Every structure is written in C-alpha cells, then in structure tokens.
Amino acid sequence: MNEGNQYYKLRTVHGRPTDYTPEELLNKWNEYVDWVIENPLLGSENHKVKVARDTEEIKQVTAPKMRPFTIEGFCNFADIVHQTFLNYENRSDFLGVPTRIRQQIENMQFEGAAANLLNHAIIARKLGLAEKNIEIKDVATIDEIEIKKSSEATSH
Numbered sequence: 268m269n270e271g272n273q274y275y276k277l278r279t280v281h282g283r284p285t286d287y288t289p290e291e292l293l294n295k296w297n298e299y300v301d302w303v304i305e306n307p308l309l310g311s312e313n314h315k316v317k318v319a320r321d322t323e324e325i326k327q328v329t330a331p332k333m334r335p336f337t338i339e340g341f342c343n344f345a346d347i348v349h350q351t352f353l354n355y356e357n358r359s360d361f362l363g364v365p366t367r368i369r370q371q372i373e374n375m376q377f378e379g380a381a382a383n384l385l386n387h388a389i390i391a392r393k394l395g396l397a398e399k400n401i402e403i404k405d406v407a408t409i410d411e412i413e414i415k416k417s418s419e420a421t422s423h
Contacts, residue, residue, distance in 0.1 A: 286347050289361045296368050299344045300336070307331035333384040336372040337393075 287295060310332040315323045334340075342349050356365040373394055379385035390396075 285355070285358075286351060287345070287355075289364045292345070292355065292361070292368075293364050295345045296341065296364075296371075299341050300371075302344065303334050303336055303340070306334060308334045333379055335379055335385055335390070336375045338369065338372060341368065341372070 308331070309329050311327045312330045313325050314328050316326050318324045338352060339349060342352050352365060355361050356369070376385065376390045376394060380387040380390035
C-alpha cells in the first residue's frame, strides 16, 4: 500500500532557499544606499577660468555627479539577478521590503530629476512618466462653433 518513498514529508523547508531573509535584504539595501552616496559618478564640466585681466580660458574639470539608486544597481550590489528581486516582491514572508526599496528608488530618482541633478528625460522614461505626443485632427475654433450654432438655430 505504501508505494514510493515518503521522505518529502520529513523536510522542513520547501523549495530552494532564498539568498536573503527580509532583514538581510533590508540591511543589504542600507549598505547599497551608503555605497551610492559615498561613490558618486565622475563627470566633466567646462568652467571659465580667468587667466589674465581681460582673458578667460575654458578648462575641463572633473566633478562628482549624483549616482541614482536603481533596482539593477542594487541587484548587482547584492549579487542577485533582477528576477530574484521580483520574486521577493511576490513573497508574503518579505513583508513589503522589496516594495519599500522600489518606493525609495523611485522617490530618489524623481527628486533628483526635479532638482536637475539627474537627466529628467532618462528618469521620466525609467519611471514611465514620459510625455506622449497626441495628434489632434479636425480642431474647430470657437468662432466656427458659434457660426455653426447660429446657423442651426436660424434654420429651424
């Protein structure tokens, strides 16, 4: 009557173990935030420098630039693939930790773009806020509408 093995009933964990617990993921996120702040991107800027009384020169200067938080950057930092992060978002035992991380990323990106610290066009696309061009055809002016209304009223 007992065919096959029943060892599966003895296991205490079902499925592959996760790379992080919710607490560990949150701690790793906090480490990532610190790392991003401590490691800005370096970019070049042109600055006018006065070299003589009436003479200026343009010199290229390396300047720190804000490094934005990204899910991809966090996944690289945490040594997990993007799909693993998405899987964490769908797990009830993670109690919204990935959702909170995503919220902080989107907030930082939006505020950075609003303050012109990040490229607003890139961030708008990343956040799904890109403007859409709508083509409007057959637009009537107010005068045309008024003429149409008055001619309809006199024809009755």
